[in-house]
Amino acid sequence: QKEVEQNSGPLSVPEGAIASLNCTYSDRGSQSFFWYRQYSGKSPELIMFIYSNGDKEDGRFTAQLNKASQYVSLLIRDSQPSDSATYLCAVNMEGFKTIFGAGTRLFVKA
Amino acid sequence: DTGVSQDPRHKITKRGQNVTFRCDPISEHNRLYWYRQTLGQGPEFLTYFQNEAQLEKSRLLSDRFSAERPKGSFSTLEIQRTEQGDSAMYLCASSSAGLSNTEAFFGQGTRLTVV
Numbered sequence: 001q002k003e004v005e006q007n008s009g010p011l012s013v014p015e016g017a018i019a020s021l022n023c024t025y026s027d028r029g030s031q032s033f034f035w036y037r038q039y040s041g042k043s044p045e046l047i048m049f050i051y052s053n054g055d056k057e058d059g060r061f062t063a064q065l066n067k068a069s070q071y072v073s074l075l076i077r078d079s080q081p082s083d084s085a086t087y088l089c090a091v092n093m094e095g096f097k098t099i100f101g102a103g104t105r106l107f108v109k110a
Numbered sequence: 111d112t113g114v115s116q117d118p119r120h121k122i123t124k125r126g127q128n129v130t131f132r133c134d135p136i137s138e139h140n141r142l143y144w145y146r147q148t149l150g151q152g153p154e155f156l157t158y159f160q161n162e163a164q165l166e167k168s169r170l171l172s173d174r175f176s177a178e179r180p181k182g183s184f185s186t187l188e189i190q191r192t193e194q195g196d197s198a199m200y201l202c203a204s205s206s207a208g209l210s211n212t213e214a215f216f217g218q219g220t221r222l223t224v225v
Contacts, residue, residue: 043199098203099155
């Protein structure tokens, strides 16, 4: 089992729709969870982080964490073509080693 | 510029040569990470430091790879006897060492091409 798993996609949504990205992780001791956006040829850019169970909202982005299910998700409301990118889920494992999933490619169609 | 800085941005080298990359983290950050990323994959953990101490190195990492952070500030990643399979983007990230506020921020990466 991979430490951090994501559906590779591509996930295609129409402009204005909600994009839902999911991630599961293996280490029950993990405490910190992150979502990064990566455009082609660029380095990852942090867009959300969450430490506690529940929802965390920042603008059009909502991160959701369920530690019991070892599940993290990212919702993007009112998706825009500029949101088209690869979204990486990252988890701080015990000892603060940050492990990344393989990423989900998102396409937002105008 | 107070972000993470990596040098060089691009490196082309012949197979068998040694290469060294540098990373300057955000100044108040005491954790520093190195990752490798190939096309279509997420960043693969290589190693990380807390201050000058190297706390973990990936089991998948060949002995040809070594990293240092001698004074707990900048770090170097050296690859000896490069192979074509080493061609990738090498990413450095830094974060603070608290129990919270552990978000890691990336540099722009060093793209290595081994020919």
